[in-house]
Each structure stands twice: as structure tokens, then as C-alpha cells.
Amino acid sequence: MNATATTPAWGLYEQLLPAEIEAIVARTPVAYLPWGALEYHGKHAAVGLDGLKAHGLCVELARVAGGLVLPPVYVAANTIKEVKDLSHRRHSLNFKEETVRTLAREHLEQLVDEKFRVVFLLPGHVGQPHYDILKEEAARMNAAQTTTTVICTSETDLISKDIVIVNHAALGEVSFLMSLYPQSVDLSRLPQDRVPTLADDAVWGPDPRAASAEKGRVYIEAFVAAAKQKITEALR
Numbered sequence: 357m358n359a360t361a362t363t364p365a366w367g368l369y370e371q372l373l374p375a376e377i378e379a380i381v382a383r384t385p386v387a388y389l390p391w392g393a394l395e396y397h398g399k400h401a402a403v404g405l406d407g408l409k410a411h412g413l414c415v416e417l418a419r420v421a422g423g424l425v426l427p428p429v430y431v432a433a434n435t436i437k438e439v440k441d442l443s444h445r446r447h448s449l450n451f452k453e454e455t456v457r458t459l460a461r462e463h464l465e466q467l468v469d470e471k472f473r474v475v476f477l478l479p480g481h482v483g484q485p486h487y488d489i490l491k492e493e494a495a496r497m498n499a500a501q502t503t504t505t506v507i508c509t510s511e512t513d514l515i516s517k518d519i520v521i522v523n524h525a526a527l528g529e530v531s532f533l534m535s536l537y538p539q540s541v542d543l544s545r546l547p548q549d550r551v552p553t554l555a556d557d558a559v560w561g562p563d564p565r566a567a568s569a570e571k572g573r574v575y576i577e578a579f580v581a582a583a584k585q586k587i588t589e590a591l592r
């Protein structure tokens with residue numbers, strides 16, 4: 357457990373002993389559930405980008421808000437593999453929407469049963485209806501009981517659009533990854549003589565060639581500030 361008198365208690369759930377978990381829950385009854393995907397993100401970024409991003413953001417958030425970060429669930433529907441007329445058929449594991457719904461429902465049921473007061477569900481992959489399915493399951497759980505508040509949001513829904521917009525393997529996602537997992541990015545694999553495109557490079561959004569760890573850090577700080585406020589409100 358990482359805790360002193362002044363810093364919030366937080367930890368990686370799967371690495372802790374029961375007594376350590378209980379000590380953190382007693383101080384901050386918050387669980388973070390990062391939801392990833394194994395999905396092609398171009399030649400320049402790791403296929404686990406969405407889960408790495410979501411997990412990294414949950415860790416950054418837990419450091420300031422306290423609580424327990426669960427390992428990412430790397431099961432996604434509606435990946436780039438489904439998009440018609442794109443050649444990115446490899447390096448994506450695409451699951452059925454119903455599988456995602458079942459896994460989300462059972463994860464939330466179990467975390468409610470563990471008596472967390474807040475569950476922060478952070479999908480790193482916002483393909484549709486994958487993202488709406490996770491939000492629907494969060495809303496369903498909130499309507500079904502009163503002890504746990506489930507928050508389901510994406511980083512781009514929390515951060516001002518002036519700072520970062522929804523994207524796939526583009527400026528925002530790549531900057532997050534460069535800041536959190538620099539070994540999982542190689543900008544030199546992007547085309548140098550033209551703007552990257554969805555059809556050729558799996559890039560959707562602002563040009564990732566301008567990505568940097570520094571930009572990623574700005575995005576992370578904006579995310580942490582907005583998310584921490586949501587958690588504080590839910591704990592009140």
C-alpha cells in the first residue's frame with residue numbers, strides 16, 4: 357500500500373493482500389475499473405493503447421483521489437476490425453457486444469457486492485455502441501441500488517474539447533501513451549511526407565506527428581482535475 361498521513365491511500369487491487377485492501381477501502385471506498393481493447397492503432401502505437409491509457413489515467417487519478425485500481429478488462433466490441441473498407445484486419449480482437457455487456461454487468465455487480473461507494477469505470481475505447489453499452493450498464497446499476505455510485509465516462513468526455521478531442525491513434529491518444537508508456541509509441545513509423553489518414557494509417561483525428569509526452573501530461577492533469585471532482589461529489 358502507498359500511503360502516508362498526507363497522501364491518499366491507493367493501490368493496485370490485484371497486487372494487494374486483503375488487509376491492505378481493507379485499509380485503503382476504509383479511507384477511500386473507491387474502485388477504478390479501466391476498460392481496454394486490443395485493437396490496431398496504426399504502425400506507430402501499441403495495440404493495447406486504450407487499456408494502457410485507461411489504466412494509466414486511473415493510476416494517476418488514484419494517486420490524488422485514493423482508492424483501488426483494478427487491472428484493465430481487455431475485451432472490446434466495435435473495434436476498427438468492423439469498419440468497412442479499411443485494410444486494418446489484423447491485430448484487433450473484436451468481441452460481441454453481448455459479451456461486453458455481460459462482463460460489464462458482472463464486474464459492476466461484484467464491485468457493488470464488495471461495498472465500494474464509488475466505482476469509476478473508464479472506457480479507453482469509445483467505439484459505438486461499445487461505449488454506450490458500458491454507460492447503460494453503469495446507469496442500470498445506479499438505478500438498481502443506492503449504496504454504490506457508478507461513474508462511467510471517457511477521458512475526452514471529461515476534458516474540455518479545447519484541450520483534447522475524441523480520436524483514434526491520433527494526437528490525443530498518442531500523447532497520452534507517450535506520457536504514460538513511452539516504450540509503446542514509435543512516431544518514426546508514421547508517414548513523413550503526408551498527413552496520416554484513417555484508411556492508410558488507422559489515424560482518426562488531429563495529426564499524431566505533433567504528439568508529445570508534454571502534451572500528454574497536460575491532458576492527464578486536465579483529466580485528473582475533472583475526474584477527482586466527480587469522485588468527490590459522488591462520495592459526498
Ligand SMILES: [Zn+2]
Binds near residue numbers: 405
Ligand atoms: Zn484508442
